[in-house]
Amino acid sequence: MVDHAVAVIGLGSMGMGAARSCIRAGLETYGVDINRDALGVLKDAGAAGVSENCGDFAERLDSVVLLVINAHQCRTILFDMGLADRLRPGTAVMVSATMAADDISDIGARLGNRRLIVLDAPVSGGAAKADAGDMTVMAAGSDDAFSSLAPVLEAVAGKVYRVGSRLGMGAMVKIIHQLLAGVHIAVGAEAMAMAARAGIPLEVMYEVVTNAAGNSWMFENRMKHVVDGDYAPKSMVDIFVKDLGLVTDAAQSLKFPLYLGSTAYQMFTAASNSGHGQEDDSAVIKIFDGIDLPGNR
Amino acid sequence: MVDHAVAVIGLGSMGMGAARSCIRAGLETYGVDINRDALGVLKDAGAAGVSENCGDFAERLDSVVLLVINAHQCRTILFDMGLADRLRPGTAVMVSATMAADDISDIGARLGNRRLIVLDAPVSGGAAKADAGDMTVMAAGSDDAFSSLAPVLEAVAGKVYRVGSRLGMGAMVKIIHQLLAGVHIAVGAEAMAMAARAGIPLEVMYEVVTNAAGNSWMFENRMKHVVDGDYAPKSMVDIFVKDLGLVTDAAQSLKFPLYLGSTAYQMFTAASNSGHGQEDDSAVIKIFDGIDLPGNR
Secondary structure, three states: OOOOEEEEEOOOHHHHHHHHHHHHOOOEEEEEOOOHHHHHHHHHOOOOEEEOOOOOOHHHOOEEEEOOOOHHHHHHHHHHOOHHHHOOOOOEEEEOOOOOHHHHHHHHHHHHHOOOEEEEOOEEOHHHHHHOOOEEEEEEEOHHHHHHOHHHHHHHEEEEEEEEOOOOHHHHHHHHHHHHHHHHHHHHHHHHHHHHHHOOOHHHHHHHHHOOOOOEHHHHHHHHHHHHOOOOOOOEHHHHHHHHHHHHHHHHHHOOOOHHHHHHHHHHHHHHHHHHOOOEHHHHHHHOOOOOOOOOO | OOOOEEEEEOOOHHHHHHHHHHHHOOOEEEEEOOOHHHHHHHHHOOOOEEEOOOOOOHHHOOEEEEOOOOHHHHHHHHHHOOHHHHOOOOOEEEEOOOOOHHHHHHHHHHHHHOOOEEEEOOEEOHHHHHHOOOEEEEEEEOHHHHHHOHHHHHHHEEEEEEEEOOOOHHHHHHHHHHHHHHHHHHHHHHHHHHHHHHOOOHHHHHHHHHOOOOOEHHHHHHHHHHHHOOOOOOOEHHHHHHHHHHHHHHHHHHOOOOHHHHHHHHHHHHHHHHHHOOOEHHHHHHHOOOOOOOOOO
């Protein structure tokens, strides 16, 4: 047992993986979610405690990892539900939701006022990597924040990139990463839809691309769902509507021209608007008409 | 020595690699180019013969591989310069230039009239893979075409995808592949330019992306040139102006909406229009103003 108590807040695909990785690394691990099934799963996996709210074990904690969806959920948990007031001074808060740089700066300032330590620490890698304790973390914060959270980072991350010390730099790196991820999914869909239109068998197109210079991590992972006709959500269309919205906001505040990112944003928004928001993000291909896709008859 | 005589026409980065691979595999290999330096290099590497025109050894050949730039060059060599008339009936012609499906159909029909065998066989992989005999070939043609060219495909290709029997299907698969490749370079540039604008060190951004789900083959290969500030051309901006032009033409004839491909096409065209057409294709990043790039001061 490592002498470090951590609570993972948000037990979705990434949070559950991170929490299991903490348990496996011997940390005293707590889990928080409003989904009781997720709490049961984590309890069975060896959590020291699980709860629907955060008050039950707040005072024991050395650190908190926030793996919720966005800045709004982080603020609700920390400030409206009162977690920030119950944590001991010096507790480290790792904020891993994808959010605007201004949001993490603001949250960081409010936590700093309560003498809490903050790490701006978005993550990437998907559910499988989270489960293996092999997430990629792109983090910004003080030396203190990195050293306080070292046992947790050790447990959950394969790679930790220290992108700077100013809060917001981690968020910005994640946002730019999501620009790439979102465009790669959208252009994968555009290419597969064009292949379908041209009468190229999709499994042939997939096989060629994944063995050639046109490949991307997202093409290989997500276009498999299109080949299989399986749109059960691993990560949803609406997540990219949110993330490419953040990319658009960031570009706007930088006065930066976002040629491809803005186009991909419209594509995901069109897919959501057509009723596919809760499907797998590869369902962005459904904005293309006049083609016959596997499983879509 | 394998009992097969092949001429590789076009000794650029891909053609030279393919010709060397044929020599290494023991084929009787001839090389044709208007660049005398390239001819000297191939002669020294063990070619059975080299020439600036194609007539010298045409009658000895079992096969011809066309690794020139486009359909126009293929037609010039085959028909205007008269190679097609000098080849023995039954000689196999592997057409590996990137071109429209209609062009290879037309070239194939004209060669068929002369009782020549045709394979629609675009390639991918870059100079290093060509040199290693490890290109990816996406080919369409008759059984006869595949079996006649088997010794050559064996020598030059790591993977041969048989995408169909109708001439034009190989060309279309390559065009859709180039849609992905071109958008991946352009969005890589957009992301790196945005990082520069936001004050993120480019080597940090590169390192994070190449270890996360936002990676692509093109991002990893081409954005290294941006990090190094090195725009010496491996493959030029103007090649993607050409290839994304072919993608646009293909989409138009399919009445297919090309959201991202058309945007990337404008980005490369803008880079070419600003005088960067002969630089490495990663120089598409130079369309973004107000940022400070390595080597660009």
